[in-house]
Amino acid sequence: MKRLNTMRIKDVTIPDFSIRKNGEGITQGLIMCYLKCRREFILRLNEWGKESKKITFANGSITHDSLDMIYTHYKSTGRPPSLLSIKAFIHGYDTANPSWLGAGHKEEIPKIKAVAYVIVSEYMRHYSKDFETMEIIGAENVFDVIWKGYRLRGKKDLRFRIAGDKWLIETKTMARIDEGEIKDKISFDFQSQFYTHAEEVEYKERVCGVIYNVVRNPGHKIGKDESLKTFSDRLRKSIRKDPEHFFKRWSIPYTDSDKKEFQTELFYKLQEIDMLLHGKLHVYRNEKNCVTRFQCSFLRACASGKLVGYNQDNKLFCELDADKPKSNSKNIKIRIKLKGGRKCQK
Numbered sequence: 129m130k131r132l133n134t135m136r137i138k139d140v141t142i143p144d145f146s147i148r149k150n151g152e153g154i155t156q157g158l159i160m161c162y163l164k165c166r167r168e169f170i171l172r173l174n175e176w177g178k179e180s181k182k183i184t185f186a187n188g189s190i191t192h193d194s195l196d197m198i199y200t201h202y203k204s205t206g207r208p209p210s211l212l213s214i215k216a217f218i219h220g221y222d223t224a225n226p227s228w229l230g231a232g233h234k235e236e237i238p239k240i241k242a243v244a245y246v247i248v249s250e251y252m253r254h255y256s257k258d259f260e261t262m263e264i265i266g267a268e269n270v271f272d273v274i275w276k277g278y279r280l281r282g283k284k285d286l287r288f289r290i291a292g293d294k295w296l297i298e299t300k301t302m303a304r305i306d307e308g309e310i311k312d313k314i315s316f317d318f319q320s321q322f323y324t325h326a327e328e329v330e331y332k333e334r335v336c337g338v339i340y341n342v343v344r345n346p347g348h349k350i351g352k353d354e355s356l357k358t359f360s361d362r363l364r365k366s367i368r369k370d371p372e373h374f375f376k377r378w379s380i381p382y383t384d385s386d387k388k389e390f391q392t393e394l395f396y397k398l399q400e401i402d403m404l405l406h407g408k409l410h411v412y413r414n415e416k417n418c419v420t421r422f423q424c425s426f427l428r429a430c431a432s433g434k435l436v437g438y439n440q441d442n443k444l445f446c447e448l449d450a451d452k453p454k455s456n457s458k459n460i461k462i463r464i465k466l467k468g469g470r471k472c473q474k
Contacts, residue, residue: 136433136434136435137167137426138433140171140174140435141174142407143170143174145173145405147278147279147401148402149277149279152279152444153272153281154280154398154401155280155282155445155448156282156319156322160318162397162401163397164414164417165413165414165424166409166411166413167413167414171426171429172442172444173444174440175441175444176440176442177439178425178437178438186233186236187240187244187345188301189225190221190240190244191244191248192299195285195299195343196268197209197217198214199285203267208259214252218241218245221244238356239359242356242359243345243348243363245360250364250374250375251375254371254374254375255375263288264287264288265289265294267285267287269284271323271326271330272448273330275326275329276395280326282326284296284323284326285299287327294327294334295335295337295338295339296323296324296335296337296338296339297338297341298338299341300342300343301342301343301345302344303344305342310378314338314380316390317338317340320380321387322390322394323338324382325387325390325391325394328387337379337381338379338380338382340377340380342376342378343374343375344375346363346366348362348363413430426438
């Protein structure tokens with residue numbers, strides 16, 4: 129019989145954790161978590177998390193990883209993968225990623241996989257001219273750099289050059305796309321600037337900016353008497369009718385002034401986090417962020433005062449520490465279409 133967890137949330141302490149060069153380090157996700165709520169930050173450092181994963185992020189995870197697979201395959205072989213290879217990757221996704229979904233959502237897996245296959249195959253069709261003239265430098269590259277005594281870690285989706293200029297791509301899956309809001313936000317998007325900065329620290333080479341690559345999570349529902357194939361065909365038809373509704377890209381060039389401002393503020397944030405970890409700042413809840421566009425996963429714990437329904441097995445950096453086959457190092461040519469952005473600026 130499974131033992132009920134009765135750990136009190138107020139008994140969770142600051143762990144022995146360091147973001148400095150000889151410590152565990154920090155990712156952009158952990159920094160954003162700290163800025164959102166200090167209590168959530170400490171809970172995550174202690175590796176607490178919900179027993180079951182939210183189905184909300186299931187489609188995004190499989191879609192994102194499938195697109196990563198496409199570019200990794202292309203970097204390695206010089207050609208995009210076949211539709212059969214993509215289908216096989218998606219078919220075996222839950223086996224390769226056992227923690228992808230909680231046990232209570234297994235009946236949703238066939239539909240999620242069907243949607244992912246349609247989205248990814250149509251993405252390749254829509255951006256078929258990508259695979260022509262752009263130089264790919266790397267796909268799914270893990271970085272681990274030291275800057276001002278702090279260890280910065282993460283993984284970049286895609287690194288490439290356009291006419292000799294270096295750029296990065298970051299892919300996001302979204303159910304709701306507010307173009308006006310996105311355009312304002314991405315001009316100083318933290319993750320994009322963090323990855324740009326890390327790339328320049330590691331390679332000592334200027335990065336023009338980031339291509340913000342957005343893929344819409346479709347809200348289509350399966351009809352009561354509709355087969356999975358009929359549903360997939362209907363979704364595919366909808367995407368081909370209006371692909372720009374599902375696939376959007378923006379270029380975000382960063383000037384030297386943009387980068388300097390980001391670096392100044394990043395250093396302030398790292399110093400503040402370091403002070404918290406050394407007991408020089410207090411841990412408290414940020415009630416303003418309990419329910420925003422998404423509900424905080426620790427809302428129930430804060431409300432009850434106990435971590436019932438949570439497990440302490442959500443390992444930090446598992447995506448960064450996992451062994452991954454190294455891709456072929458030969459240069460590949462691809463062309464990416466850019467929309468709505470400026471040229472590389474200094």
